[in-house]
Amino acid sequence: MALALAEHGIDVTLFDRNEQLLSRTAIANEGKVHLGYMYANDPGYSTARMMMRGALAFAPFFERHLGLAGDAMAVSRPAAYVVHRDSQRTAEDVSQYLAAVHALIRESSRQRPDAYFGRDLDADLRMWSHAEREAHFDPQVAVAAFDTPEVAIDPVALADAVRSRVNADRRIAVRTGHEVISVEDGDGLEVVLRAGGRAARERFDHVVNALWEGRFAINEKRGLLPDRPWMHRLKYGVSFRLPEGAGKPPSATFVSGPFGEVVSYDDGLTYLTWYPVCLQGISSDITPPQWPTYPSEPLRSSLLQGTLSAMAQFVPALRDLAPDELQDVSVKGGVIVAWGRTDIYDPASELHQRFAIGVTSAGRYHSIDPGKLTMAPHFAEVCAGRILQDRVR
Ligand SMILES: Cc1cc2nc3c(=O)[nH]c(=O)nc-3n(C[C@H](O)[C@H](O)[C@H](O)COP(=O)(O)OP(=O)(O)OC[C@H]3O[C@@H](n4cnc5c(N)ncnc54)[C@H](O)[C@@H]3O)c2cc1C
Numbered sequence: 001m002a003l004a005l006a007e008h009g010i011d012v013t014l015f016d017r018n019e020q021l022l023s024r025t026a027i028a029n030e031g032k033v034h035l036g037y038m039y040a041n042d043p044g045y046s047t048a049r050m051m052m053r054g055a056l057a058f059a060p061f062f063e064r065h066l067g068l069a070g071d072a073m074a075v076s077r078p079a080a081y082v083v084h085r086d087s088q089r090t091a092e093d094v095s096q097y098l099a100a101v102h103a104l105i106r107e108s109s110r111q112r113p114d115a116y117f118g119r120d121l122d123a124d125l126r127m128w129s130h131a132e133r134e135a136h137f138d139p140q141v142a143v144a145a146f147d148t149p150e151v152a153i154d155p156v157a158l159a160d161a162v163r164s165r166v167n168a169d170r171r172i173a174v175r176t177g178h179e180v181i182s183v184e185d186g187d188g189l190e191v192v193l194r195a196g197g198r199a200a201r202e203r204f205d206h207v208v209n210a211l212w213e214g215r216f217a218i219n220e221k222r223g224l225l226p227d228r229p230w231m232h233r234l235k236y237g238v239s240f241r242l243p244e245g246a247g248k249p250p251s252a253t254f255v256s257g258p259f260g261e262v263v264s265y266d267d268g269l270t271y272l273t274w275y276p277v278c279l280q281g282i283s284s285d286i287t288p289p290q291w292p293t294y295p296s297e298p299l300r301s302s303l304l305q306g307t308l309s310a311m312a313q314f315v316p317a318l319r320d321l322a323p324d325e326l327q328d329v330s331v332k333g334g335v336i337v338a339w340g341r342t343d344i345y346d347p348a349s350e351l352h353q354r355f356a357i358g359v360t361s362a363g364r365y366h367s368i369d370p371g372k373l374t375m376a377p378h379f380a381e382v383c384a385g386r387i388l389q390d391r392v393r
Contacts, residue, residue, distance in 0.1 A: 001208055001368070003065040003162075004384035006171035010391075013202065014172060015193065017179040017214075021166065022159035025212055025334030026373065028293055030237055030263050030271045031152040032253075033058050034374045035105055035116070037081050040089045040097040040256045041352030048101045050355040052108050054375035056115040061377030066161050071118030073158075075151035076263045078119075079251040080128065082137065083144040088347040089256040091144035098125055098146055119149050136250050141314035145252070152251070152263045152271070155373065180214070182221045183207050189364060206387050209367040213335040217287045219367050224360070225286070229341040231351065232288035234281035236295065236333030237273035238304050240326035249317035256352075258344050260307075262315060269328075272318075275344070277306040280333065282343065293332055300331045337369065359383045364390065 002012040018024060033055050036048025059070030081098060083091045102125050109121045128145040137145070166172050178195040189207045193200045209218050213232055219225065242248060251264045260274035280299070281291055295303060304323050312318040323329070340350035357371030359382050366383050370376040 001210060001380040001383055002166055002172045003169070004061075004380045005387060006169050007065070008384070008388055010171065010387070012172045013175060013204070014166070015175050015178040015180055015191065017177070019176050021163050021174060021176060024293055025336075027156050027159045028237070028332035028334035029155050029373055030261055030273060031076075031155040031158070031373065032079070032261070032263065033116070033151060033153060034372060035121075035148070035150045036101045037079075037098055037148050037150055038253060038255065039352060039354065040094050041347055042355070043097065045101065045104060046355040047353050048104060049108075050357070051372065051374055052101075052105050054372065054378040056109060056112055057378040057381065058374060059117045060112075060115055061381070062158070062161075066165050068161065069118075070114065070116075073117055073153055074265070075117050075119075075153055076265050077151075077248075077251045079148055079150045079152075079253045079261070079263070080145045081148055082142045082146075082252045082254050084254045084257065084259050085141050085143050087143075087256045094255055095127065095144065095146065098148065102148075116149070117151060119151065121149055123149070136316070137252070138314035138316075142254075150253075154265070154269065180209075180211065180218060183209070183218060183365060206364045206366065206390070208383055208387075209365070210370070212370075213288055213337055215337070215367060215369065220286055222362070222365060224362060224367065226339075228339055229350075230284065231336075231338060231340050231343075232283045232285070233279060233336045233338070233343075234283075234288075234291045234333055235273065235275075235336055236278040236280060236303050236331060237271055238307050238329070238331050239269065239271040240329045242268040242270055242321070243325050243327065246321065247317045249315050252315070257347070260311065262311065262318075272307050272311055274307045274310045277310055278303060278333070279343075288335055291333065291335065293334060295331060295333065303331050304329065338371070359386065361386055 005012050034051040035055050036051040039047040062068050063070050083094045105121050126147040133139040133142050133145050178193050181192045184190045188203045190201045190203050209215050248264050249262050252262045258275040263271040338351050342349045344351045354371050357369045360367045368379050370379050
């Protein structure tokens, strides 16, 4: 967002209560740049359409602002979508859903064939043979699998690149260690802050609330409380580098329901998340607890061991991995903010539909719910567009 505005000559001040930008959920996710295949429980395709809009804007945004060519960004091996035997949708349903979403992706990418990291989005999705499923999974658990072109990026590497770029931009002032308390009307909009134990106020022409888990609290003080139920869910994931010589698991997304993912990179970087183990908290409060990004012991070890052993039951490449042999182990978690009253174990939960997200503007106050990392560049451009339009009026 700051980069999109600074590009047009607008001065931007970024406030974050943490000591470093991009050090919360932005670095604690698996970095999947969603094309929409995940949302078979939203059969109207609204979530899929939304995700592909974000996905096709993602690499071009960073190419423009970071000078990183889309096809030069390190991406994971593409994900197979794997139907779990306890799936909320049958293999037939998932197969039809994936094919329909793929047709939409083909259509949307026709004008921008290289937009998704320079990858081919045109080839048909391929269903795996029984022998392939047997080679990579327990075929009793993985009842069907389909190749897709969907990839992930390493969010830690991306955050490092964005942070350096933002810090170097003379139009962007970075104020970490500043907690936003409220945004009040005055001469323009005044951001009320707490920093180093002191209160402060700063005046701006426009204010953008992109505080993710802290967003509702500031909106509420401006009378912008949502009129539908929401959930803040704390979810962890584990990443590590495989020991030398270990076989790489395939990247795989298990659908549909409370399952998880393997994200596998050619250099051995591997990310795992398994919902029943990694989901560690739910809050429907306006302000959720400030759950730690890095869990302390014994939770850290139990997340690592629990995730590995749950997934090793049906992913043979994970079976022989001992937690103490893994390198660069990182266990991190963040909040997922989404509309819904019941958890994803409920096939009718609103959590299965993620299209009601985006930018809400009330005058010169803008609140962004990116919904997903995938969507952040797209909504940054939408919000920057509104601010620029207001300035030319
Ligand atoms: C385990 C997990 C896996 C995920 N996987 C994916 C995925 O594969 N693909 C995908 O697209 N999305 C994924 N997501 C979602 C994605 O990570 C989030 O949608 C996105 O990171 C949220 O936006 P953000 O990065 O700005 O949030 P954050 O990094 O949390 O940024 C918000 C910032 O606001 C600051 N802040 C909050 N309140 C205040 C305040 N009052 N004053 C000052 N500063 C404040 C915080 O310190 C924080 O730095 C996942 C999320 C989780 C938890």
